[in-house]
Amino acid sequence: MTEPILEYQHVTKDYHVGFRRRHLRALSDFSLAVNPGEIFGFLGPNGAGKTTAIHLAMGFMRPTSGAGKMLGREFGHAATRTRVGFLAENLALHNRKAFELLDFYARLNGIPDSRRRAREALDRLGLSDVGNRTAMKLSRGMQQRVGLAQAIVNDPELLILDEPTSALDPVARVMVRELLLDLKRQGKTVFVSSHLLSEVEAVCDRIAILRKGELVRVGTIAELLENADRCAIVAHGISKEAFPVTAAQNGYLVMEVERARQREMIERIWTAGGEVVSVNPVRESLEEMFLRIAAPGKEARQ
Amino acid sequence: MTKVILIAINHLRDQRWILITMFAYAIGMSIVMGAVSGRPTADDTRFFVEQQMWFSVLFSVFLATAAVNTDMRTRRMLAILSKAVERWQYLLGIVTSISIAIGAYCAMVALLGYMLSTRGGHPLHGVVALGAEVWVAALAVGCVGLFFGLILPPLFATTATLGFLTGVPLVGAKVGMWVVGLSPVTILLVQTIRKFHGVPQIRMSSAVLFTLGQGIVFFTLALFIFLRRDLSRPTE
Numbered sequence: 001m002t003e004p005i006l007e008y009q010h011v012t013k014d015y016h017v018g019f020r021r022r023h024l025r026a027l028s029d030f031s032l033a034v035n036p037g038e039i040f041g042f043l044g045p046n047g048a049g050k051t052t053a054i055h056l057a058m059g060f061m062r063p064t065s066g067a068g069k070m071l072g073r074e075f076g077h078a079a080t081r082t083r084v085g086f087l088a089e090n091l092a093l094h095n096r097k098a099f100e101l102l103d104f105y106a107r108l109n110g111i112p113d114s115r116r117r118a119r120e121a122l123d124r125l126g127l128s129d130v131g132n133r134t135a136m137k138l139s140r141g142m143q144q145r146v147g148l149a150q151a152i153v154n155d156p157e158l159l160i161l162d163e164p165t166s167a168l169d170p171v172a173r174v175m176v177r178e179l180l181l182d183l184k185r186q187g188k189t190v191f192v193s194s195h196l197l198s199e200v201e202a203v204c205d206r207i208a209i210l211r212k213g214e215l216v217r218v219g220t221i222a223e224l225l226e227n228a229d230r231c232a233i234v235a236h237g238i239s240k241e242a243f244p245v246t247a248a249q250n251g252y253l254v255m256e257v258e259r260a261r262q263r264e265m266i267e268r269i270w271t272a273g274g275e276v277v278s279v280n281p282v283r284e285s286l287e288e289m290f291l292r293i294a295a296p297g298k299e300a301r302q
Numbered sequence: 303m304t305k306v307i308l309i310a311i312n313h314l315r316d317q318r319w320i321l322i323t324m325f326a327y328a329i330g331m332s333i334v335m336g337a338v339s340g341r342p343t344a345d346d347t348r349f350f351v352e353q354q355m356w357f358s359v360l361f362s363v364f365l366a367t368a369a370v371n372t373d374m375r376t377r378r379m380l381a382i383l384s385k386a387v388e389r390w391q392y393l394l395g396i397v398t399s400i401s402i403a404i405g406a407y408c409a410m411v412a413l414l415g416y417m418l419s420t421r422g423g424h425p426l427h428g429v430v431a432l433g434a435e436v437w438v439a440a441l442a443v444g445c446v447g448l449f450f451g452l453i454l455p456p457l458f459a460t461t462a463t464l465g466f467l468t469g470v471p472l473v474g475a476k477v478g479m480w481v482v483g484l485s486p487v488t489i490l491l492v493q494t495i496r497k498f499h500g501v502p503q504i505r506m507s508s509a510v511l512f513t514l515g516q517g518i519v520f521f522t523l524a525l526f527i528f529l530r531r532d533l534s535r536p537t538e
Binding site for chain 1: 305308309312315316378380381382383384385386387388532533534
């Protein structure tokens with residue numbers, strides 16, 4: 001079995017915030033394994049603990065308990081980061097020309113042909129024309145692309161992106177999507193946190209959903225969307241008033257019921273003289289599922 | 303060492319407007335002095351050099367106490383530490399940057415002082431030694447500032463650093479002069495100024511060595527904290 005490229009093992013992270021050192025649990029017994037070669041989406045509402053989990057992997061902070069490994073080494077191992085690309089949320093770049101900046105980051109990673117790599121990274125993100133412009137003076141979207149360029153300048157095996165498309169226009173988003181798919185084709189692994197569910201749905205092989213520091217769902221998108229606890233029964237030949245119909249068309253009635261009540265409902269339809277046309281699991285959109293399990297006040301279901 | 307130098311140069315570039323302002327101020331003051339006095343007296347020149355040297359110490363405090371906090375607040379630190387850079391390399395890069403900035407400033411002030419004194423017809427002796435000694439003192443003060451900057455917000459860290467430096471002799475006067483020995487940089491600064499005013503001082507080299515030692519101790523303490531602390535702040 002392949003060893004995970006990124007692995008969290010029962011990680012808990014507590015903070016003490018404010019003057020009164022108020023206790024805050026950002027991650028609670030969090031375990032997750034990201035396999036080589038996959039694009040892994042990391043979802044959750046604001047404050048769910050996504051950035052904390054990413055920063056733990058990068059070694060910016062240490063877990064209160066538990067441990068983790070990135071590329072086979074404990075979190076925080078500096079030399080391992082040569083093989084990792086990272087883009088932070090709310091990126092802040094140093095006040096230098098875009099090309100110089102990438103050259104600087106490449107040299108920090110000990111890359112000998114740093115200038116060539118910097119030029120390639122700029123080309124790849126469509127930034128060749130702005131290489132001589134000060135990064136901080138570029139538009140927010142351009143800065144985000146420079147941030148992505150610095151993340152790939154070292155040709156990383158693992159790319160960790162925290163909200164990579166948050167400031168990008170639709171054209172740039174497509175470019176980033178293609179970049180991620182291209183990296184996947186090259187055998188790279190991408191761990192991406194995002195709020196843009198359509199982006200995640202389009203590129204990710206697997207996703208994990210975090211809520212209040214706890215992992216509430218993990219799996220492929222197809223698995224998660226079809227694993228809903230409800231099924232849709234399509235029937236005809238029955239009275240609309242006698243059943244909890246959610247939709248009706250041309251005499252066909254659709255009823256969404258909990259899986260536990262599926263048999264009971266089918267028997268009721270038969271008893272009423274109706275005919276069951278189909279029974280399928282309810283397939284939600286990623287957005288519906290996300291809202292159902294991650295929205296405040298809703299209970300998470302494993 | 304390459305990474306330390308890269309980080310130092312990068313930090314210098316980030317601080318360039320502050321540095322340019324400080325350098326321009328010193329050069330401007332020397333030009334004004336030369337233009338107004340024509341031939342500045344020895345006392346005027348001494349006052350100018352002394353004042354600028356004190357500024358370099360303050361300058362070091364401000365640079366050091368804000369360095370890590372600013373980089374953490376802006377998250378620029380994360381961009382650097384997401385590369386194959388150890389935390390000690392980052393902190394050493396910051397200290398190297400401060401030492402380069404202060405070294406250049408002290409050298410420039412020494413040069414300006416020498417030029418002014420020569421113009422006045424009474425060349426100052428020992429201005430180079432003064433610059434070197436103040437540089438060592440400013441470096442040690444920078445390490446003290448870096449330490450406080452890691453445990454306090456910048457404003458409090460600056461106050462704590464200046465409080466430590468001025469508090470030690472004040473406490474020493476009450477409790478006993480052995481207390482002053484806890485902060486060799488204070489002794490070095492006092493001795494340096496006295497020597498510059500022509501009062502013979504003994505054991506200057508010891509004061510310099512002990513000051514370097516103090517700088518190393520505070521840098522080690524700062525490093526101890528920096529290696530253990532979380533570098534990003536939580537969202538509530």
